[in-house]
Amino acid sequence: MRFVLASASPARLSVLRSAGIEPLVRVSGVDEDAVTRALPAPSPTEVVTALATAKADAVVAEIAHEVPDGVVVGCDSMLLTPDGEIVGKPGTAEVAAERWKRNAGSRGELITGHSIVRLRGGEVTGRADGHLGTTVRFGEPTDAELDAYLATGEPLHVAGGFTLEGFGGWFIEGVDGDPSSVLGISLPLTRKLLAEVGVSVTTLWNKPSA
Known part of the structure; x- marks a missing residue:
């Protein structure tokens, strides 16, 4: 069984490798803005979960023939700022600077959504998704x-x-909650979602050579 990471994030890849999983990486290419626009008045948790699901589904459509037995994991994270705005990647230095100046010395909540699709014989046999929030305490550079x-x-x-x-x-300054979710993929949440589709995370760990 293969663990397929539907993300190009080096941080997510590093977290998984450190935790004993060498995933197959496939980038979804999902238009995140289009997915978000299609949601009617979504909550922050609905946004990250919908994006994670869209990414997982896009990769499943491309990879089912290559990986007939596996799990595809989609992830997305956004920051709920102290003033209630949900934001993703800044994209420009100007936007990043404005956000840092606004958040410095305060707390925000990083909301992470995950979606897991189970493949058996090239067919989808199970799905599970979830989200969690982790409080981030910003310093004052x-x-x-x-x-x-x-x-x-x-x-x-x-x-x-x-x-x-x-x-x-x-x-x-620190985080209150799951630190791995701040790195992009929550290990505890992923373990629970894998269990929902009938997969024990320990079966995906790298096995030491004899």
Whole structure:
């Protein structure tokens, strides 16, 4: 059985590898804006769950013949800011700077959605999805520190404009909840969703060579 990660995120890949799983990586290519626009007045949790589901489904459609027995895992994360706005990747340094200045010294909630599709014999035999929130406590970088962080390019392409495992970790005071979800894939939630489709996570772990 293969674990298929429907994401190009290096952080998600690193989390899985560190936790004993070497996934097959396939990028969904989903138009996230189009998926979000199609949702009627969605809550933040509905947005991340819908995006995770769309990504998993897109990869299932492409990979069922290649991986007839496996699980496809889609993920999405967004930040619920202190003023109630739900935001994804900043995209530009200007947007990232504005968000950091607004969030500095406060708390936000990173909301992560996961969707798992079980394949047997190339057919979908099970689905499970879920979400969780993790509180992120932002530090207060100086203007010079923020400029240097923006110059790395890192915050432009990650949910909420920050990371724990990269340069951004210097400016995060702490997290309350599951830290792996802040890295993009919650190990506890993934384990529970795998169980819902009849898969024990331990069967997916890398086996040591004899």
